Amino acid sequence: MTTGPTKRDYSLLGRDAQAAVANGLAAAEWYHTEIPRKQMKELMKREDGPAIRDTAVWLGSMLILGALGIYFWGTWFAVPFFLAYGVLYGSASDSRWHECGHGTAFKTMWMNDAVYQIACFMIMRNPVTWRWSHTRHHTDTVIVGRDPEIAVMRPPDLIRLVLNFFGLIDVWYAMIDMLRNAFGVISAAEKTFIPEMERPKAILVARIWLAIYLATIGLSIFLASLLPLMLIGLPRLYGAWHHVLTGLLQHGGLADNVIDHRLNSRTVYMNPVSRFIYWNMNYHVEHHMFPMVPYHALPKLHAMIKHDLPAANPSILSGYREMIPAFLRQLRNEDYFLKRELPPTAKPYREEFHSEPVAAE
Amino acid sequence: MSSNWVEVCAADEIDEEDVIRFDHEGRTFAVYRSPEDEYFATDGLCTHEQIHLADGLVMDDIIECPKHNGRFNYKTGQAKGAPVCVNLRTYPVKVEAGSVFIAIS
Numbered sequence: 001m002t003t004g005p006t007k008r009d010y011s012l013l014g015r016d017a018q019a020a021v022a023n024g025l026a027a028a029e030w031y032h033t034e035i036p037r038k039q040m041k042e043l044m045k046r047e048d049g050p051a052i053r054d055t056a057v058w059l060g061s062m063l064i065l066g067a068l069g070i071y072f073w074g075t076w077f078a079v080p081f082f083l084a085y086g087v088l089y090g091s092a093s094d095s096r097w098h099e100c101g102h103g104t105a106f107k108t109m110w111m112n113d114a115v116y117q118i119a120c121f122m123i124m125r126n127p128v129t130w131r132w133s134h135t136r137h138h139t140d141t142v143i144v145g146r147d148p149e150i151a152v153m154r155p156p157d158l159i160r161l162v163l164n165f166f167g168l169i170d171v172w173y174a175m176i177d178m179l180r181n182a183f184g185v186i187s188a189a190e191k192t193f194i195p196e197m198e199r200p201k202a203i204l205v206a207r208i209w210l211a212i213y214l215a216t217i218g219l220s221i222f223l224a225s226l227l228p229l230m231l232i233g234l235p236r237l238y239g240a241w242h243h244v245l246t247g248l249l250q251h252g253g254l255a256d257n258v259i260d261h262r263l264n265s266r267t268v269y270m271n272p273v274s275r276f277i278y279w280n281m282n283y284h285v286e287h288h289m290f291p292m293v294p295y296h297a298l299p300k301l302h303a304m305i306k307h308d309l310p311a312a313n314p315s316i317l318s319g320y321r322e323m324i325p326a327f328l329r330q331l332r333n334e335d336y337f338l339k340r341e342l343p344p345t346a347k348p349y350r351e352e353f354h355s356e357p358v359a360a361e
Numbered sequence: 362m363s364s365n366w367v368e369v370c371a372a373d374e375i376d377e378e379d380v381i382r383f384d385h386e387g388r389t390f391a392v393y394r395s396p397e398d399e400y401f402a403t404d405g406l407c408t409h410e411q412i413h414l415a416d417g418l419v420m421d422d423i424i425e426c427p428k429h430n431g432r433f434n435y436k437t438g439q440a441k442g443a444p445v446c447v448n449l450r451t452y453p454v455k456v457e458a459g460s461v462f463i464a465i466s
Contacts, residue, residue: 027410027411040416041379041418044418046418046420102430103425103432104430107420128443131443131444132443132444135429135443135444138429139410139428139429195446197446198443198446290427291427291430292417292418292425
């Protein structure tokens, strides 16, 4: 008997959420490559130096580029400065939010917390809500109905993906969420992963942000100029493309409902500029397997465990060359996914819960 | 409630600023050696999602869970903030004749 593709229900309160809990996919024990404790301790070791240097370069560059953008405002010379400023605001903030949320970027916790708050504001992600949603993402990575951070659901909404290169969909929903939270409302889905004691903090942050955006809009009206919004808010739109470009590669086109990050995450070799903006999150299998390892130690971790992982994609282009056709196939068959070959030195995949017949080798 | 002292391991089996897992009669514990060469013990699983803390990182008086980076003070059991909200239970520890013992109630 043949069966059609499985329609997925991504709601955190829906059918697949209940099924994941019932069949053991939720909060499961995931596959890990074995690393001796002494080496693992070395990899996990925290430092302030690399992140202080990178943060100084990041915020210092924004200051200079923003100042040059203001200086040349009204001429075409301002364009390249704002394009670069926008990427640092609307894309580099994504990786800073992420890494500081894990608390691994800096050794000193207040530094993680300070950069986390700044980056959350830029990327328009409520620091409370998203800390908890990302916790769930690590517990139940790409488990349908459990993971609130699945960027590409099946069948893929390609129009949404393209619009998000300019932040349009994400910002629309971020604004709605901010307004809703500012009025004291936590949604039913948010309640599934934010503990009750944390909810007032989410509301307070939303109110502070709303005040900042209203002040910026007010200043723009007062000056009869778009300039204040070009510096605060709009860069989340015109500078979002790089974080979407790199972020889609994290899990796009790969398996869902599995408990082996080698099946649902992708490591991609990238150029140094993208790696700076992305803070080494191109080593994504490694990050998911060992979230305690700071971004600056991920290349070392990769070298240590690559014998147990599918070969990394050699470039962003190579990643898109396998991912886009997979998205197109998923339009016709939601069950289709890419399954990369493991090297002979690797342990076999953990394939429980996996729909073998539709995998593409 | 009565306690009985249970031998865990030789004191030098735990590195300085590190932790080991200790299973006893169906329960699991985490036993720590601080940078000051003192020994401590807590329940072995994170109160957030039941992950073994012995796979985590000890930094000064903090143990960080390996799954979601939740932090506890392993000397007091205090949860240090999201995503951990519930304190860890701690247990008395003593070192005698080169061995570490914990008092399990």
